[in-house]
Amino acid sequence: MHHYGYYNGTIQPVDQIGVGVFDLGLLRGYGLFDYFRTYNGRPFQWDWYWTRFQNSALRMHLRLPLTKDQTYKIVMDLLGRSNLEDAAIRFVLTGGDSPDSISIVKPSLLIITEDIHPVTPAQYEQGIRVILDDYVREMAEVKSTDYKRVILLAEAIRGARAQDVLYHKNGEISELSRSNFFIIKGQRLITPNRHILHGITRRTVMQLAQEDFEVEERPVLLSDLYDADEAFTTSTTKKVLPIVEIGDLTIGEGKPGPKSKYLLERFDELVESW
Numbered sequence: 267m268h269h270y271g272y273y274n275g276t277i278q279p280v281d282q283i284g285v286g287v288f289d290l291g292l293l294r295g296y297g298l299f300d301y302f303r304t305y306n307g308r309p310f311q312w313d314w315y316w317t318r319f320q321n322s323a324l325r326m327h328l329r330l331p332l333t334k335d336q337t338y339k340i341v342m343d344l345l346g347r348s349n350l351e352d353a354a355i356r357f358v359l360t361g362g363d364s365p366d367s368i369s370i371v372k373p374s375l376l377i378i379t380e381d382i383h384p385v386t387p388a389q390y391e392q393g394i395r396v397i398l399d400d401y402v403r404e405m406a407e408v409k410s411t412d413y414k415r416v417i418l419l420a421e422a423i424r425g426a427r428a429q430d431v432l433y434h435k436n437g438e439i440s441e442l443s444r445s446n447f448f449i450i451k452g453q454r455l456i457t458p459n460r461h462i463l464h465g466i467t468r469r470t471v472m473q474l475a476q477e478d479f480e481v482e483e484r485p486v487l488l489s490d491l492y493d494a495d496e497a498f499t500t501s502t503t504k505k506v507l508p509i510v511e512i513g514d515l516t517i518g519e520g521k522p523g524p525k526s527k528y529l530l531e532r533f534d535e536l537v538e539s540w
Contacts, residue, residue, distance in 0.1 A: 270347040271378035272340050280378050289374055290361025297360035297411040298322045302466065303382055303502055304352045305540035309341060314466045319357055322408045328359050328373045344379045354380040358411065385504050390530065393510030393522045394429040396442060397422060402435040406461045416443035432512055439486045445501035449486065449494040450525050459483035467500040474532045491515055496523035506530040
């Protein structure tokens, strides 16, 4: 199977797309991205993802070269060419080619389809472990292409037999490296509201939970972990993934809890008929 991509007006197989050597994304790491997937051949929460991408571009002073409707047509064209029932879609917007390696003249837009790499069933059944890191992302509300922190931590994560890292600063939790964070206390579903990327799966889960939980968006402290019944993370590929260990701390009974499983079931029911 082949994946296709759109790059500055041209559609071609992804292995034939070339990015300019003077692009600010390459020279200065100046770029942003977004990532979503389809269910039943339809982009999931398209309106929400586009709004977030648009807001990120505004914050980064990058003008979008296409409208929402133009972009949607390209996405559906690429999906049709990929010949896959479902695929992931990645947007990358960079500062484009720059005459002096610093000035933005015309942003470059890349849209590609990718294989979906879902979480293994074993991780849902057993939960995951994460390490702690004293760090908060710069411009956390923007989905920038700067992921050097987690790449540099990859060896430490593997050495701890963990799957990810949970960021915190001054005792306040923000997010995982590529996903949002939740804890459950009784019937309260609690998630950080500061220094985070406002995830679309996060938003979906909070919406699904409103009938059964008291949903709280507020600062979440490391001390909140000690009496948390459950913890989980949310993202496009993780959906609702239980966390059973954070650093040296065991969460709840050290296994995925019933309320996290319930929210995963609710999410799966939603996407099954998307």
